[in-house]
Amino acid sequence: MREIWFDGSRCVACLTCALACAIEHTPEKSLFTALRNRAALRSRMEVRVTEGFLLPVQCRHCSNPPCLYACMASAVSRDGETGIVSVDGRRCVSCLMCVMVCPLGAISVSGDGMAPLRCDRCPERDVP
Numbered sequence: 001m002r003e004i005w006f007d008g009s010r011c012v013a014c015l016t017c018a019l020a021c022a023i024e025h026t027p028e029k030s031l032f033t034a035l036r037n038r039a040a041l042r043s044r045m046e047v048r049v050t051e052g053f054l055l056p057v058q059c060r061h062c063s064n065p066p067c068l069y070a071c072m073a074s075a076v077s078r079d080g081e082t083g084i085v086s087v088d089g090r091r092c093v094s095c096l097m098c099v100m101v102c103p104l105g106a107i108s109v110s111g112d113g114m115a116p117l118r119c120d121r122c123p124e125r126d127v128p
Contacts, residue, residue: 058106
């Protein structure tokens with residue numbers, strides 16, 4: 001499975017990881033082009049400060065994902081080969097049950113009525 005590793009001792013909370021995530025999910029894949037075209041930059045992860053520690057929060061693609069069972073539209077699925085949990089935006093009815101049951105708080109609301117956002121581990125890249 002494609003994993004994302006985090007070394008908290010080296011993190012300075014610059015949020016470059018969140019910016020890179022947001023840029024990767026724009027059609028242009030370029031910060032300058034996205035800004036020029038006024039594309040909405042939406043990261044699929046965030047960095048939180050918890051008891052003095054920095055912690056990246058993104059979907060961990062649980063082995064037994066509560067969001068999969070909570071989705072009344074069957075829009076959440078898990079790839080048996082890669083283990084990646086994803087949302088089919090065409091089936092999602094925006095009930096936000098997946099957001100409510102996520103134990104990590106790693107699923108965010110897009111704000112424009114679209115399917116909730118979660119880390120997809122950048123399927124079109126060799127390395128997330």
